[in-house]
Amino acid sequence: ASPEVEAALLEHPAVAECGVIGVADSERGQILKAFVVLNPGHIGDAAKIGELQAFVKNSIAPSKYPRQIEFVDKLPRTETGKLQRFKLKDVAAARGGSTPGNTWSGDLAAQHSGATLKTR
Numbered sequence: 001a002s003p004e005v006e007a008a009l010l011e012h013p014a015v016a017e018c019g020v021i022g023v024a025d026s027e028r029g030q031i032l033k034a035f036v037v038l039n040p041g042h043i044g045d046a047a048k049i050g051e052l053q054a055f056v057k058n059s060i061a062p063s064k065y066p067r068q069i070e071f072v073d074k075l076p077r078t079e080t081g082k083l084q085r086f087k088l089k090d091v092a093a094a095r096g097g098s099t100p101g102n103t104w105s106g107d108l109a110a111q112h113s114g115a116t117l118k119t120r
Helices: 002-010 046-059 085-094 108-112
Strands: 015-025 029-038 068-071
Touching (some): 002 029
């Protein structure tokens, strides 16, 4: 379902790029988590999270919306531009999951290598 959810998010005018992964959840087993890069002029806050979740619910099946959204400055990609979802999964696992609305800025690859996480 990740590509379908990514495609829905990318149709929102605030979203520049995104990556969606599954993360462990004690209540549901697994949930969708989206890492979102916003277009300039958009603020990654709780209101934007609700807006993006509602947008996905209205675009595709309501059960497929990302229950967690994190706003990032950029996504980890290969030299050819392919999204490295395994790095997103590694970061989420290393952080022990996160709460909806948690945000950080910076390069995910640098954060994965042990750099300090910065919040916005």
